[in-house]
Amino acid sequence: xxxxxxxxxxxxxxxxxxxxxxxxxxxxxxxxxxxxxxxxxxxxxxxxxxxxxxxxxxxxxxxxxxxxxxxxxxxxxx
Amino acid sequence: xxxxxxxxxxxxxxxxxxxxxxxxxxxxxxxxxxxxxxxxxxxxxxxxxxxxxxxxxxxxxxxxxxxxxxxxxxxxxxxxxxxxxxxxxxxxxxxxxxxxxxxxxxxxxxxxxxxxxxxxxxxxxxxxxxxxxxxxxxxxxxxxxxxxxxxxxxxxxxxxxxxxxxxxxxxxxxxxxxxxxxxxxxxxxxxxxxxxxxxxxxxxxxxxxxxxxxxxxxxxxxxxxxxxxxxxxxxxxxxxxxxxxxxxxxxxxxxxxxxxxxxxxxxxxxxxxxxxxxxxxxxxxx
Numbered sequence: 001x002x003x004x005x006x007x008x009x010x011x012x013x014x015x016x017x018x019x020x021x022x023x024x025x026x027x028x029x030x031x032x033x034x035x036x037x038x039x040x041x042x043x044x045x046x047x048x049x050x051x052x053x054x055x056x057x058x059x060x061x062x063x064x065x066x067x068x069x070x071x072x073x074x075x076x077x078x
Numbered sequence: 079x080x081x082x083x084x085x086x087x088x089x090x091x092x093x094x095x096x097x098x099x100x101x102x103x104x105x106x107x108x109x110x111x112x113x114x115x116x117x118x119x120x121x122x123x124x125x126x127x128x129x130x131x132x133x134x135x136x137x138x139x140x141x142x143x144x145x146x147x148x149x150x151x152x153x154x155x156x157x158x159x160x161x162x163x164x165x166x167x168x169x170x171x172x173x174x175x176x177x178x179x180x181x182x183x184x185x186x187x188x189x190x191x192x193x194x195x196x197x198x199x200x201x202x203x204x205x206x207x208x209x210x211x212x213x214x215x216x217x218x219x220x221x222x223x224x225x226x227x228x229x230x231x232x233x234x235x236x237x238x239x240x241x242x243x244x245x246x247x248x249x250x251x252x253x254x255x256x257x258x259x260x261x262x263x264x265x266x267x268x269x270x271x272x273x274x275x276x277x278x279x280x281x282x283x284x285x286x287x288x289x290x291x292x293x294x295x296x297x298x299x300x301x302x303x304x305x306x307x308x309x310x311x312x313x314x315x316x317x318x319x320x321x322x323x324x325x326x327x328x329x330x331x332x333x334x335x336x337x338x339x340x341x342x343x344x345x346x347x348x349x350x351x352x353x354x355x356x357x358x359x360x361x362x363x364x
Contacts, residue, residue, distance in 0.1 A: 020231070023201070023246075027239040057212050059234040060241035 020058055026051075027060050043068070104260050108323025117260045118236075122208055124317045125169070125258075129210035131312040132170055138307055144172075144254075147356050151253060151282045152176040154360060159200055161248040164272060166237045166265070167255020168204045169211025171218050171230075173282075177202055177251075178229060199228060203242070205235045238264040242272045249273075253282040257328040266341035273363040279343055285350070285357035286330040292353050300325070331357050 021035040026044035033042040033051075041050040042058055049065040051058060104114045112120060128135065136144045152173065157163065157180045165174045181200050206212050212232050219230055235241050237252070237259050250269045259265045269279055287293045300322040308318025329337065331348050334357075339346045343361035350357050 020233075023203075023231070023243075024233065024241045025243050027235060027241040030243070033241075054209065054234075055213065055216070057209065057216070057232050057234050058241075059209070061207055061234055061236045062239050064234075 020053075024058060024060065027062050028065070041066075103262060103327065103329070106324075106327045108320040108327065110323075114260060118207070120320075121258045121260075124320050125208040126210045127314050128312055128317050129169070129208065129214050132211065132214065133172070135308065135312055135318075136172075138311060139304055143352065147282055147351055147358075148172055148176055148253060150351065151251060151280055151358055152180055154358060155249050155251065155278060155280055157181045157249070162201045162203075162246060163249040163251070164203045164205060164240075164242060164247045166205050166240075166250065166252040166269070167207070167258065168251070168253065169206035169208060169215050171204055171215035173251055173253050174202050174204045174215070174230060175218070175222070177249075178224070178227075181229075201231060202229055203231045203233055203247075205233045205237070205240065207234065207236050209234055238268060240268045240272055244271050245274045247272045247274060247277055249278050249280070251280045251282070254284065256281055256283055257324050262329075262334075263337060263341065266338060266343075270342045270363055275363060277363045279338065279359075279361045279363065281334075281338075281359040283328065283334075283357060283359070284325040285328070285334075285354055287354040289353045296353075296355060331359075335359060 021033050021042060024033055024042065025031060026033055026046065026049070028049065029044055029046045031044060031046040033044055035041075036043050036050065039050065041052050042060070043050045044065075048068045050068055051060050051065050053059065104117065105111055107117055107120045125132075140147075155163075155177065157177045159181050161181065163177055165177070168174050178200075181202075204212070204215060206215075212234055216225075216232050219225055219227070219232075224230060233241065237255065238261055250273055252265070252269070256262060256265060273279060287296050304322050305315045305319045308321075309315040312318070328334070331350065331354070335346050335348050338359060338361050342363065344364045346359065346361040348357050348359040
């Protein structure tokens with residue numbers, strides 16, 4: 001039962017990704033965010049950090065941000 | 079001459095003690111002393127543990143009164159259709175759902191003849207640092223048939239570093255959340271930043287009781303009954319011990335009101351409920 005509802009939550013989340021990028025800003029730089037469909041994340045280009053979206057919930061806690069490499073690969077933040 | 083020297087000295091010591099007390103909030107986890115960096119992790123653990131029984135425990139601990147307190151909070155907010163509202167530390171959605179209901183019933187009654195497409199959609203953002211609390215909230219939304227409703231947006235974020243633009247919110251509420259924040263002044267500064275001019279700040283929080291006899295009864299209830307309830311119902315005595323200790327460590331009504339004013343807010347007021355067990359602080363960004 002719980003697993004089914006989690007799957008449903010995930011699907012619902014995908015639809016609202018675009019709206020989120022218009023409203024939210026980076027918690028660190030306060031600059032606009034870009035949605036990255038491939039990695040399911042919100043990217044702050046100003047400081048090169050990406051924040052994940054889990055189950056349709058954007059995780060914009062500063063310490064959850066991953067620093068992006070130059071060529072766009074995500075790597076764990078120190 | 080002597081009088082002026084005396085007042086300058088007390089002012090200096092007052093500033094020092096104010097800064098010391100802010101520092102002491104940042105390094106206190108209930109009655110324990112902890113490193114500043116540790117506090118948010120410890121608080122995070124508490125809420126991860128209590129998330130699934132959070133709502134039931136609230137009902138039991140407050141004998142259902144927390145519902146009335148939240149109704150009062152939302153009443154003071156005076157929600158309107160089309161508003162952009164941010165509910166911080168609102169994980170399980172109690173306040174957000176009440177605001178949603180308030181807006182939608184007013185809207186339905188008043189706007190039968192108005193072209194609804196021309197109105198901007200209401201947006202209620204629920205921000206919480208703990209994903210477990212948010213998941214409980216999202217599940218409750220789904221249970222109410224609001225799973226796909228665009229008005230409710232769930233975001234994981236830190237009250238001290240909000241991911242919302244400056245001057246973007248008509249309202250900001252934080253219910254039973256601010257005492258868990260490591261740096262209260264940062265949370266207040268962020269609240270000030272995201273609110274529009276004319277935006278309302280409302281904080282519902284457990285506070286200090288001064289009434290004799292009642293204070294002793296309340297202390298007895300807090301320290302003898304609540305941790306036992308926590309063990310019985312949530313299977314977690316320690317988290318509820320932290321909860322009651324954190325209430326005692328939080329600044330009293332007047333001092334918290336001063337902190338809100340220091341963040342730039344105007345018309346700072348507070349209302350005690352149940353003799354000060356709970357207080358609603360309100361302010362406006364002008």
